Amino acid sequence: MDFNVTMDGTASRAIFTYPPDKNYEGGTAYVFDINTGGGVFHVVNPDFSIGPMDPLPATLGDQIDVTIIDAEQTVSRCVVLRQGSQDPNTYCTN
Numbered sequence: 001m002d003f004n005v006t007m008d009g010t011a012s013r014a015i016f017t018y019p020p021d022k023n024y025e026g027g028t029a030y031v032f033d034i035n036t037g038g039g040v041f042h043v044v045n046p047d048f049s050i051g052p053m054d055p056l057p058a059t060l061g062d063q064i065d066v067t068i069i070d071a072e073q074t075v076s077r078c079v080v081l082r083q084g085s086q087d088p089n090t091y092c093t094n
Helices: none
Strands: 002-008 011-017 028-033 038-043 063-069 074-080
Antiparallel strands (some): 002 011
């Protein structure tokens, strides 16, 4: 999973993308910032990729929960936000 973090004036925003994965066909992705309590969601694209999603107000270091739900499964991972590809070994503390 990737986040592109940009500044918009004094606020930072993160845009989530995920490469195509047939396992998520027909699903919906939810991206929630535990630190701010805000989130965005997006249905999986026809090519099985996700995003780019609407910008999420978020700051580097925030704890971000990414959940993908479809009719057969729910997959969730919480990461500490950084620019670009997320570190699979850095998990949330909450």
